[in-house]
Structure formats: C-alpha cells, structure tokens
Amino acid sequence: MKNRNRRDFLKYLIGTSAYLSLGSVPFELIAKKGFHKLTILYTNDVHSHIDPFPDNDPKFPSMGGVVSRAALIRRIRNEEKNVLLFDAGDIFQGTPYFNRFGGVPELKLMSMMGYDAATIGNHDFDNGIDGIVKVMPNMNFPFICSNYDFSSTAMAGKTVPYRIFEKEGIRIGVFGLGIELEGLVPKNCFGKTFFLDPVQKAAEMAFFLKKEMKCPLVICLSHLGYFYKSNKISDHALARQSKNIDLIIGGHTHTFLDSPPAYRNKENKEIFVCQVGWAGLKLGRIDAFLEGNLAETRMESTIETIRKKTSEI
Amino acid sequence: MNRLKIFLLCICVIAAACSPKVKLKKIEHNIFGLTSSEPAGVDSAAIKMISPYKTAIDSEMNEIIGTSAVVMTKGEPEGLLGNFVADLTLFIARRQYRPDDSINIDFCFLNNGGLRRDLPQGKINKGIIFELMPFENTLVILTLSGQNTYDLIRRIAAMGGMPVAGIRFGIKDKNPVSITLDSKPFDLNRNYKIVTSDYLAEGGENFSFLKNPVRYETIGIKLRDAIIEYILMQTGKGNELNPTLDGRIYYEK
Numbered sequence: 001m002k003n004r005n006r007r008d009f010l011k012y013l014i015g016t017s018a019y020l021s022l023g024s025v026p027f028e029l030i031a032k033k034g035f036h037k038l039t040i041l042y043t044n045d046v047h048s049h050i051d052p053f054p055d056n057d058p059k060f061p062s063m064g065g066v067v068s069r070a071a072l073i074r075r076i077r078n079e080e081k082n083v084l085l086f087d088a089g090d091i092f093q094g095t096p097y098f099n100r101f102g103g104v105p106e107l108k109l110m111s112m113m114g115y116d117a118a119t120i121g122n123h124d125f126d127n128g129i130d131g132i133v134k135v136m137p138n139m140n141f142p143f144i145c146s147n148y149d150f151s152s153t154a155m156a157g158k159t160v161p162y163r164i165f166e167k168e169g170i171r172i173g174v175f176g177l178g179i180e181l182e183g184l185v186p187k188n189c190f191g192k193t194f195f196l197d198p199v200q201k202a203a204e205m206a207f208f209l210k211k212e213m214k215c216p217l218v219i220c221l222s223h224l225g226y227f228y229k230s231n232k233i234s235d236h237a238l239a240r241q242s243k244n245i246d247l248i249i250g251g252h253t254h255t256f257l258d259s260p261p262a263y264r265n266k267e268n269k270e271i272f273v274c275q276v277g278w279a280g281l282k283l284g285r286i287d288a289f290l291e292g293n294l295a296e297t298r299m300e301s302t303i304e305t306i307r308k309k310t311s312e313i
Numbered sequence: 314m315n316r317l318k319i320f321l322l323c324i325c326v327i328a329a330a331c332s333p334k335v336k337l338k339k340i341e342h343n344i345f346g347l348t349s350s351e352p353a354g355v356d357s358a359a360i361k362m363i364s365p366y367k368t369a370i371d372s373e374m375n376e377i378i379g380t381s382a383v384v385m386t387k388g389e390p391e392g393l394l395g396n397f398v399a400d401l402t403l404f405i406a407r408r409q410y411r412p413d414d415s416i417n418i419d420f421c422f423l424n425n426g427g428l429r430r431d432l433p434q435g436k437i438n439k440g441i442i443f444e445l446m447p448f449e450n451t452l453v454i455l456t457l458s459g460q461n462t463y464d465l466i467r468r469i470a471a472m473g474g475m476p477v478a479g480i481r482f483g484i485k486d487k488n489p490v491s492i493t494l495d496s497k498p499f500d501l502n503r504n505y506k507i508v509t510s511d512y513l514a515e516g517g518e519n520f521s522f523l524k525n526p527v528r529y530e531t532i533g534i535k536l537r538d539a540i541i542e543y544i545l546m547q548t549g550k551g552n553e554l555n556p557t558l559d560g561r562i563y564y565e566k
Contacts, residue, residue, distance in 0.1 A: 024347075047429075047447075048447075050363055050366070050367075051363075051367070054433075056433050056434060056435060058384045058386070058431050058433050058434075059431060066356075066363060067355055067356050067360055067363070068354065068355070068356075069359075070356035070359035071356040071357065071359075071411055075354065076355055093447050093448070094429060094444060094447050095440070095443065095444055095447065096370050096374050096440055096444075096447075097370060098447065099374075099443055099447060099449075100366075100369065100370060101366060104366075105366045108362060109362055109363070110363055112358060112359065113359075126448065183516060183517065183519040183521065184517070185517070185519075186512065186515060186517065187515070201352060211349070229510065299461045
C-alpha cells in the first residue's frame with residue numbers, strides 16, 4: 001500500500017517530462033554536499049544492426065540504428081556528468097555488415113559512441129578466435145571476460161577480467177561473464193578457450209571488487225541469458241546465488257526487460273537484472289545516486305526505444 | 314513514434330557496518346510507464362563513419378530477389394518461416410545431391426534458433442536473407458540408423474517442434490506419434506538420410522548424438538545460398554513465396 005501511494009505521488013511529480021530524473025530524488029539529498037549521480041547506459045545483443053529496421057518491418061518498423069543511438073547517447077552525455085556505457089555481448093553477427101567486414105564497423109562505431117567496456121557473447125566467436133583478434137585494433141574499449149580462459153589462444157592477454165572505473169572519486173567495479181561455449185559455438189571457432197564456472201567466478205570477482213577494492217557499485221556484464229526452464233545457469237539464477245553484485249547487465253536471450261526485476265541475493269540484499277532485447281532497438285539507462293560517504297544509494301531505470309528520425313538517411 | 318520510458322526507482326541504503334565496509338540495507342522501487350513521441354535524433358559523425366560501409370553493403374544487398382505473399386514468422390509446433398526454409402532446403406539439397414547408392418534424402422530438419430529474423434510481406438532483398446541466415450552454415454547429409462533417427466525425432470517432439478520437411482508426426486506427452494515419411498510409416502530397422510546444417514550435425518544446440526552418423530556427406534552449398542537460389546528460382550517462374558501450415562507437426566489430442 002505504501003508503495004502504491006508513493007508510486008502515484010511520484011507519477012504526478014514526474015508527469016510526462018522525459019528527463020526529470022532528478023525530480024524523483026528528494027531535494028535534501030541533492031542539496032547535500034558530496035552527492036553524486038552516475039548514469040549507466042547499456043545495450044546487449046546488437047548483432048551488427050548498424051542500420052535501423054526497415055519501415056515495412058513486421059515487428060520493429062523504423063526502429064534501432066546506430067545513428068539514432070549515437071544521437072541519444074550524445075544527448076545524455078550533454079545532460080549528465082558521469083556517464084558509463086556498456087554492452088553485454090553478441091556485438092557481431094546478424095547483418096551483412098558482419099559478413100562483409102568482420103566486425104570492423106561495429107567496433108569503430110562503439111568506440112566513437114564512447115563505450116567503456118563490453119563482454120564477449122557466443123556469436124562474437126563466429127569468425128573464430130582469430131576473427132576477433134583481427135578486428136580488435138578497431139576498438140578503444142576493453143573486452144571484460146572473467147570466466148573465459150583465453151591463455152592458450154591468440155586472445156591471450158587481450159581481454160581483462162575486470163575493470164574499475166572512477167567517476168568523481170566513486171569507484172565502479174565491472175566484471176564479465178560468458179556463456180558455456182560447448183554445444184553452442186562450433187569447436188573450431190572457440191578452440192582452446194576454457195569456460196570457467198560463472199557462479200564461482202562471479203563470487204570471486206564481486207568479493208574482490210566490493211570488499212577489497214571498495215567499489216560501492218559492482219556491475220556484472222553477463223552473456224549467460226536471463227532465464228531458462230532447465231537448470232542452466234542464467235542471470236535469474238545467478239542473481240539469487242550472488243553476493244556483492246548490485247546490477248547485472250545481461251544478454252543472450254534477447255529478453256526485453258522493460259523494468260529491471262529486483263532479486264534478493266544470498267544475503268537477502270536487492271540486486272537488479274537488466275536486458276534490453278536485441279538489435280540495438282533500445283538503450284537501457286540506470287541512474288545511481290550516491291552520497292559522498294556512500295551511506296545511501298538510489299537507483300532509477302529508464303529504457304529508451306531507439307527510432308530513426310523521419311529525415312534520417 | 315512512441316518512446317516507452319519505464320522508471321524504476323529504488324533506494325539502497327548502504328550503511329557502514331564495521332567500517333570501512335559498506336552494506337546494502339534497504340531497497341525500495343517504483344515503476345512508471347511514460348510515452349513520448351520524440352525520435353532520438355541524428356548523429357552526423359555516425360552517419361559519416363557508416364557511409365563507406367553502407368554504400369558497399371547496399372549496392373550488393375538492396376537487390377530485390379523476390380516477393381512474399383505473406384509475413385513469415387517462426388512457430389511451434391510448425392511455423393510459416395520454418396516450413397518455408399525446411400521445404401526449400403530439402404528441395405535444393407535433393408537436387409544437388411548425387412548419392413552413390415541412389416538413395417535420396419528422406420527429410421530435412423533445422424533449428425528455429427538459426428532463423429534470425431522474420432520475412433516481411435512484399436519485396437525481399439538479398440540483405441533480408443543475410444539477416445535471416447547470417448551464418449556461413451553449409452548443408453550436410455547425414456545417414457542415421459533407425460534408432461538414431463528415432464532419437465532425433467523424439468528430441469524434436471520434446472522441444473515442441475522444429476523446422477522440418479519430408480516428415481510428419483504428432484506430439485503426445487512430448488513424444489512423437491504416427492510418424493510418416495513420404496506417406497510411409499517410420500521404420501526403426503532401416504537407415505535414414507537427413508539434410509541439416511553443419512552446425513547441428515556437429516553437435517550445435519546439444520544435438521551431440523548426431524556426431525556419430527553412419528555417414529557424413531557434404532554437398533558444398535551454404536544454407537543462405539540455398540535460400541537465395543530458391544527465391545530467385547520462384548521469381549524466375551513468376552511465383553510469389555507463399556508457404557502454408559500443413560500440420561506436418563501437430564499436437565495429438
């Protein structure tokens with residue numbers, strides 16, 4: 001009941017304005033010294049969808065496209081000081097851009113849009129390990145993979161197991177989880193990449209980032225998939241078994257989570273799972289509000305649908 | 314031009330327990346749905362960066378290769394898109410295959426996961442087919458024992474149906490019933506020849522039991538090329554693409 005009343009109140013407060021995200025934050029919080037706002041933007045499973053869907057597409061007419069996504073990201077960067085931009089894998093494969101250019105334009109465009117990091121999805125292996133290595137010089141952001149052991153492959157030393165970002169002195173710890181490749185990706189494509197238990201790796205990474213590196217916000221970029229009927233590990237299952245993770249930015253199952261569901265983790269603390277479908281149709285946005293002494297954090301989520309402007313090419 | 318905005322607000326109170334550790338104490342959230350009609354806008358730097366790639370892609374991919382009378386989507390136990398691709402795969406593979414034992418292919422099976430987009434009604438260009446089948450998968454012919462074939466059919470039934478052609482059966486309690494091929498009942502005591510993608514034949518989607526067939530033959534044609542060839546052939550004959558649902562896989566009551 002209390003929730004409902006609060007929701008109604010905030011709905012009126014926000015009205016129909018798109019960018020009154022601060023409107024939902026109590027003024028006393030904003031006024032406090034040392035208040036920080038972090039804006040986390042994310043995509044997943046873009047699958048080489050550089051162009052918007054055609055106007056006659058049965059499901060997604062005129063939707064998606066890098067030109068619109070880049071414009072939206074640029075606008076948000078103009079409005080917000082502390083922006084982080086992530087992708088949860090399967091950047092490649094899905095349009096002729098990948099068949100003809102092997103991922104070069106995808107990575108160049110992501111670099112231009114200022115992606116901070118991405119994890120690797122199963123389809124990113126579609127041209128083999130050598131196929132990834134070949135196009136990596138076109139990217140200026142890291143691939144974060146915590147549970148793929150690439151040490152016996154040409155990818156050795158070319159990915160990082162985690163990355164700590166710092167915005168206004170606030171540390172944001174990010175690690176990445178990939179899906180089991182056996183039975184999903186042809187063996188000759190992943191070669192001697194070894195898959196390590198994602199639950200165990202997540203526990204190690206999250207403990208390290210949260211407890212040892214003192215990151216108040218720990219984000220997992222996951223390509224495990226949102227949910228399975230079987231007992232295959234998913235973000236849904238991981239969230240409940242985890243500790244020390246605040247946010248899972250997921251992919252693989254192309255799930256449109258228009259409001260990130262909240263889970264209780266192993267310590268009965270809340271953790272959110274995000275995923276914005278596929279093909280760059282949407283851009284996810286999480287605004288995290290932190291106080292200087294880190295005593296209080298608020299998070300707010302927005303999902304933007306990417307549409308081309310009628311005048312666009 | 315609807316832009317859906319959902320707001321989720323949560324308050325996480327992190328209280329320092331045994332300092333300097335931080336603890337998450339409380340989360341509260343509210344969900345809002347908002348709409349807006351404003352498109353995202355245009356980023357000129359992105360247009361400039363895409364331009365040379367787009368020019369090259371468009372010149373090749375904008376070629377209209379055919380027309381579809383219907384929207385084709387995936388479905389279970391059967392769907393228009395799955396039927397269309399499986400039928401043409403069986404057709405092209407049978408035409409291409411030169412069996413040394415003069416036994417042709419019995420049936421085709423593919424996976425819905427490999428069909429990556431719907432086909433729109435109206436004009437179909439080459440780019441759409443690249444998006445439908447972006448993978449470089451090739452067609453392979455597997456000769457399977459009767460038992461192995463039955464295991465495959467049982468798996469298809471357990472999954473609630475997959476794209477097939479040349480075979481018909483019902484699903485009852487996740488098991489196949491009344492299996493017929495070319496109107497003849499399924500025979501556990503003979504081998505069957507199936508056409509599928511190399512991806513599935515090599516154990517993709519955990520079809521690991523396909524890894525040890527009686528025989529593995531290639532016909533040197535990519536699935537995508539088979540689709541393009543078939544559509545061009547229909548266009549050459551003046552035909553629109555018009556697949557139907559024919560109950561090839563159905564739920565037995």
